[in-house]
Structures are given as structure tokens and as C-alpha cells.
Amino acid sequence: MQTVSRSDQAARAQDTAREDTSPTVEVPPVTSGKHQVVIIGGGFGGLYAAQQLGRADVEVTLIDKRNFHLFQPLLYQVATGGLSPGDIASPLRGILSAQKNTRVLMGEVTNVDPGQQMVSLADGRIVPYDSLIVATGMSHFYFGRDDWAEVAPGLKTVEDALEMRRRIFAAFEKAENTADPELRQTLLTFVIVGGGPTGVELAGALAELAFHTLPNDFRHIDTTDSRILLIEGMDRVLPPFPPELSTRANTDLEKMGVEVLTQSLVTDISGHQITLKQGDEVTTLQAGTVLWAAGVRDPGMGGILAESTGAERDRSGRVIVNNDLSLPTHPNIFVVGDLAHFAHQGDRPLPGVAPVAMQEGKYVAKLIQKQLKNDTLPPFEYKDTGSLAVIGRHAAVVNLPWAKLTGFFAWFVWLFVHIFYLIEFDNKLVVMTQWVANYFTRKQGSRLITEKVFEKGEARAPATPG
């Protein structure tokens, strides 16, 4: 690998700083002379890379905007009141505290300079690297209608999940408060856009809420009057799964009370009105709550990287990588996880799921260690360990390379896998405890409405008679 020595870089960085008007300050390594691995993003890809480098003879700097790793596969349970954010988040410093060669920097990367081999943070700090791993993930995408973000929140961050939770439980409260039967039915109508795993899991959890958890909690409304619609553009839900599992998921969802609309596109959202196109037919429906679980887009880091390195990207903004996950133009810059477009295996890029990110992160970490010994590794190869999606109580689909599971057993496998991969020991314990309690009581204890209780004016509906 061609790298400039760190002290040269530091000198040049400080020159740059002097020329610049902003107070640019270098963050020097803890131990100078060590090969500097900088990782941007503490999700599955970045964290697994950092952990794999724990005993390596390098210094690792993990940069994240947030101070915690988020276990995104369970975020839908925060959105629906089953778990608390703290149950599925782990402080990055805590996870990595015993790893002495690793430091965590909280900050937002605004630029990558592949010539000087350093990244710049929004606050003016610059961090030199010898190897750079970019693992910043993807955001959701409104297909060009960014104005829908206001009416149809997505589910990527803790704040997103709390906003969904607020809207879901406020909708029931507003329905309880109104005397207008039409408005009440609108408020009890929930539309989930996108029939991938997140959409399916949200729809199932909402059905559990409306039809099992909440019915006895209200006196003026019957929450079983709720309509929960899952809208998918393709011809079946869970498109990445084998067709027979999609069919089973569809049946399970309908049994739970979810209306599944496939081959349906949302063409407009305006206030409470949603316009759908199903083939040539255009229909509208009234829904108080719209949840977005469709589309992926680079939230910005892919663009920064493309601009500074000339890296190519796909339509969604993913960065196209070599078969060792490095950039074609820069062998010491790697992209892993959802942001990487890896198409060297099969005819499609690898899916944006946690196991891919974990394996990619580990691979790059191992490759860097090999490179330091002037050795290399065979190209990255994703080992498909299976994919799973939960639908509801006793219902899930699991697609293993050697078997397809459904129903109770699949649900049990899903539970086990999620507990197993939760990062911290106390999260494993607490989530398990909470799930056991939720299972038996069917209560979802974390359905707090916080921050804005209602949007301004939302609570101003007239009261309802008995």
C-alpha cells in the first residue's frame, strides 16, 4: 500500500489549517507511528471492523455523529412501544472501552481528502488516516417527494422511531377525543408504505397493538375498527425472499387483520389523503398516520466520497467498490455496509442488511492487517447465513440456504437470532425480560407520547359522546 507517513501529513494538515480561515485543528494519534485506521460510522459495518481490529498493531479511530451503536433491526419495536431506545442502543465508548488501540470521536465528517489522507469534521477538526473505512449506511428515500417526509416519517434513527411512536399513539388519543365519526375512522387508519421487512414488521406490530393491546384501554372508540394497510409496489411483500415465503407472510398478515395492497404505488400524499395507483386504477384513501418504509438513498457521505475520489455510484447513490471493497481509484479507502455497491457475486448488488455489513466490516479489517504484512486476501465473498422477517406473535419467515421456515418455529428462530446479536450483555437481558413480559401481558409498556404531545392544533377536535 502507498501511504504517506503520518507526521508528513500532520505537517501538511497544519499548513492547510493556517491557510484556512476556520480553526482547523488536527487530532493527532494517541500512539504516533502506528498505522492509522479511521472508520466513519458506528453501525454494524463500522463496529464489526473496529472490533476485528482490536488486537491488530494499528490505531483505530471510530468517528460517529452519535455516541451509540443502534441495533436497527429492532427499531420498529421502539416505534410501536414494545421496547425503549436504550434497550437497543449501546454507547460506542462502552462497547470499545476495553480495546486499548481504539478511540471514539463524536463528530460529523464533512470532507475526505484522499491526497492528504485525512477527513475533516464539521467542527474544524481533521483526522489523518492511512486506511479509511466508510460505513455510514443509507437513509430512506421519498422517490423525489421530499415534502412527504413531514407527513410520512421513515425509520432510521432513534428520533424517527420516537416520532413514529408519538404519531401512532397520538392518533388513537385524537380518535378517542373526536365526535366526528368520519375523522375518527381516518385517525384509526394507518398506512405503511413499503412491503420490505421493515414495512411488514411495522404492519404486524400495529395490528397487534390495535387488535390485541389497546382494545380495553379506550372507552369512546373501538380500536379494532382500525384499518392497517400495507402498500407495496412490487407484486408481493418481502420481494427479496422466495415467493412461497412472501405468500405465507401475506397470509399471516391478513390473518392478523392487515390489508395488503401489492402492485400499488403511492402517487400523492396530501394532508390525510393518499392517492394510490394500482395498474391503471387510481384510488384515494383517508389515513391519519402514514409510515414510510420504502426507498433507500445515500444520506450524503457517498456524495462526499464520490466528489473527492471520483468514485462511481449507482442510482441510489451507493459507491461501487472493487471485489475487495476498496475504491477503484484509492486502494486504501474502503466502503462497507449499505453504502457499498458490491456486485461481484450474482447479478445484483448485495442487499443492505446487517449480516452483509458485518461480514464486509470484518473482511476489510482482516485485509488491512494482511496488507500491513505485505500480504493480501482473496476477494470478499458474502456467506448467506439466511434472512428473516417477523410478522407478529408466533409468525415469521426465515429463509436459510438449506431450509425455509414459517410460523411458530420461524418466530422462535427470529427471537433467538435477535437476542444473540444484540451487542451488549445488559441489552440482551433487558430485551429478553421485556419480551417475556410483553408476550404474557400483551401490553406494550413503552408507549409514551413525549416532546410535542400533539402537533399544534391536533388536539382541537371536538369531544365525543359515549
Place this chain on the structure above:
Amino acid sequence: MQTVSRSDQAARAQDTAREDTSPTVEVPPVTSGKHQVVIIGGGFGGLYAAQQLGRADVEVTLIDKRNFHLFQPLLYQVATGGLSPGDIASPLRGILSAQKNTRVLMGEVTNVDPGQQMVSLADGRIVPYDSLIVATGMSHFYFGRDDWAEVAPGLKTVEDALEMRRRIFAAFEKAENTADPELRQTLLTFVIVGGGPTGVELAGALAELAFHTLPNDFRHIDTTDSRILLIEGMDRVLPPFPPELSTRANTDLEKMGVEVLTQSLVTDISGHQITLKQGDEVTTLQAGTVLWAAGVRDPGMGGILAESTGAERDRSGRVIVNNDLSLPTHPNIFVVGDLAHFAHQGDRPLPGVAPVAMQEGKYVAKLIQKQLKNDTLPPFEYKDTGSLAVIGRHAAVVNLPWAKLTGFFAWFVWLFVHIFYLIEFDNKLVVMTQWVANYFTRKQGSRLITEKVFEKGEARAPATPG
């Protein structure tokens, strides 16, 4: 009791509604003809009153701005990252769902009309009552310096706790990011104003964080350089406790690394500078984080009640009540919990603690049932079951009527009592599990920095060398 029949009230309410320009709408009872008990506030006082009335031949309407009951005695653990908000909050509807004569209304009371016997909500709804129980509690008080609220957040709501948590953990992050040793020490200085139970508990939890949880998590700062100061105006911490327990708490705090300043008054807070008056001596100190745990004040409901009923109030705004907790002017309006000034026992009003609120709520509920049978109860009498405050790991003080406990045993009693009184079964389980994990790992897993990551400009400190 003199009450107007409910249907008369409804008619009059609707007349009022017609005269008014705002869309006033009555919320009629679920079962007409039943004696209507309206409870404002779902804290300990209101909730225990509602539960006591569960089998009574009345209809209960519990009104709260929030959709959950908050177990405030553990709020300091949310502020310091030990627990999640969902662990100590329970949905009011969930708690009361099996109680068929009870409904929950989410809304904010803006007026009480004792003539018409009804309360008005901010959204225009009006709720008629035959008996009214006001249990809205108290807020913190900045001794006339409301501008300090910005720099020194208090601890009453979930949002307060999350804001404290954000500031505490962001302070360590900012200290890690700065190269200025003076600023770093300021950022590592935490001042807690108020040496009552909340202040003592916050100080102890912060000491545990700085000196035991975090030291290995940072690479550029030593969190054991932190200073934690507890400021109390009286001559000892925990003033309501017997002097020997205050002395013991003081010793325990100092052993944990907290600097306790008694007979000290905060006279000014300006940016990072805090001015203290100790006797005639005026000193200043620099602190990055100031937490407020002093002063109580009526947040508004006491004023509304005083204005509409002519009820008298004390200096803090508490409503002065009869020995049966009713208003001298209106025998069918009761005030319970922190907002009630009950001075018929001893020479001081009862303290604003959970056991007082619980007993008062239950008493009024029983009294209303007696009154419906044209019977009455002897005056309310608070049975002091003891008071407790935790200082840290293995350290607490417990003041029982028949014994004073300190150290490990007191700490164990404290743990047990708090688990016991947590409202919901799943919260008991989860908090117990989380505590066991926290005890053994000494990690505080819920230290998420959410919403604003840093205040605008806060992260712009220069980076630090090794």
C-alpha cells in the same frame, strides 16, 4: 353533599358553549346517572385515588396532559443513563384498562368552574363533575430567576431527564474534544443545586459515572478529574431527615468524591460561571453543567383553582386544604399530593413525597364513597412509613419511625421499596434486570445523546493532542 344533577349541568354547559365563540363540547359520562368523579393528574395522588375508586359505584374520569404515569423517584436514573424512560413510565390507559368505571382523557385543564361543576380543557372540551380531585403536583422553582432554567435544567418530566442526560454526556464528549485545559476542567465540573433527596441522588449517580463507569471510555481526558459539587442552602444535606442521617449522607457522598457545600446559596449563574454566597463570603466557580434540584412552585393549576374558588394558598402556591383535604369553600373539591398544603398534623405542612400523595389520594377516594352513603370519615392522618434516599452503590439512608438505617442494608431496603412500588409488572422485571446488569457491569447502558447532539456551536471546540 350538595351537587347538581349531571343532566342539569350538561344542559347549562351546552348553553355556555353556545354563548362562547370557541367550539366548546361537553364530554358526557359513559354511564349517565352515575356520580362523576373527575381527577386531574395521573401522578401518585391521582392514580391511587382512581385505583381506590375502581369498584365504587361512581364513574371516574382521569385527566392528564400525558398518556403515562411517571415513577418520579427514579427519574434521576434516567438523567444519568442507568434506566430508560419507558422503564419507569406506565401508560395510564394500560394501568386502568381493567377498571371498567374509569376513563382516561388526555388533555390540559385550563379552568375549573365550581358553580357549573365542570372543568374546561385547552381544546374546548368541558367535563362535568360531582366530585373533583386535583392532583397536579408541583414544579421546580428558580427563586425568581426563571432565566436560570436555560442553564440549569430541573428534573420533573421525562423531557427534563433526557435534557439532563444529554448535557451530562455531551459535557464529557466536549471535554474529550477540546485542547484547552481550562475549558476541559470547566466541562468536567458539575454543580448540583439543592441537597434534598433528588440532589443527593443526582450527585451520587454522577460520582459513580465519572469515577467508575466512564474512566476507560475516553482516550484524551481522565474522567476522574471531574469535580462534582453539591450546593445546599441549609446547614446540612437532606434537611428533612434526622441530623445523624444527614451527617452520614454527607460522609458517604464525600467518600464517593462529591464536594458538599452547605450553607451556600447560588446568587448568580451566567454562562459557565456560578456565584456562591457562603455566609458573607462570595466565591465564583466555573462549571460546564449545572443541574437544578431546589425549590418547588405551583406550575399553574393551584392558581387556576385559587382564582375560581377563592382557595387560599401558601408562599409556594400550594392550596391550603381542610383536614379532609377538601377546599374550605367547596366541600366537593379536593386537593391531594404535592399541591396540597395540609398542616393539620404537626407544625409544618406534609412533605411533597410519594407516600403522602398516595395516602391522600386513597383517603379522598374512600371519603367520596362514604359521602355517597351519607356517611363520613375521620380527618386525614398521614401515617409516616419512613423516608429514604439513596446515595450510591451500597449507600443509602432510611428513616423509619422505629429505626434509622444506613449503608448497605439501607441501600438494599431502598432497592426493594422502589421495585415494589413500580406500578407495572413488566417495569418491575425490567428495572430489576437492568439494575442487576448495571450492578455487575458498572456500565450505564442508556447514556444516549439524542435530539440536539450538541447545542449549536458547542462542538466547535478545538481538538486535543494525546
